Amino acid sequence: MAGPGLPGAAREVAALSSIHVGAIPLVPGDSTVEATIGLVRNADLAHLACHGRLRSDNPLFSALELSDGALTLHEMFARGVAPHRVIMAACDSGVERSYEGGEVLGFVSAMMARGTAGVVAAGLPVPDGACVDSMIALHRGIARGLPLAEALYEARSTVGSESPAEYVAWCTLTAYGAA
Known part of the structure; x- marks a missing residue:
């Protein structure tokens, strides 16, 4: 799914849909709240390339910016x-925030x-288009059956020093969980 206002995200989603057979890409205009929920609710794999907005005062109102x-x-x-x-993406x-009682809230813990x-999530802002190749x-690693962490590790090795901006943006991504 590619959110609005990010031409790099639209390119990213188009490229990724050719890797995964049966993928249903949502591009800006189609990436509405209802369409996104309908497709990702129980999906095996979802890719969300859009603006993210963290609400540190109330993480449950952190949001992904979609077309509508x-x-x-x-x-x-x-x-x-x-x-x-x-x-x-x-x-x-x-980003996760901890609160009294040891509770941690954010996109990752909620999911x-x-x-x-x-x-796989970004701990910092990522410039549009900076990570398309990565x-x-x-x-490609995921399509070959690698777990997320291994696919992320392997993909990082493809980023060279000739693109410092892409390398820095790519290093903000972290894999969580066991899949």
Whole structure:
């Protein structure tokens, strides 16, 4: 799924749909809240390339920016969105906040609490288009059957020093979980 205002995300999703047989790409205009929930709710693999907005004051209102508005963590939680594996190519999607009582909240913990087995998420803002080639390498590894962490590790090795911006952006991604 590619959110609005990110030409690199649209290119990324188009390229990834050719790697995974049967993939249904949602491009800007089609990537509405309802369409996204419908496709990713119980998907084996979801790729979300969009703007992410962290609400540190109330992480359940952190959101992914879609074509018709925001998809909040609260709504994802309430509607049972839990793909088996998800790549969140969205700024700050890997940021978690801890609160009194030791509770940690953010996109990753919310997805895993709903049953998602593995997440790749960005801990910092990622410039649009900076990771397209690396995401293609990541998904090629996934298509070959590698777990997310191994596919991420392998894909990182494809990024050279000739593209420092891509390398720095790529290093913000972390794999969580066991899938």
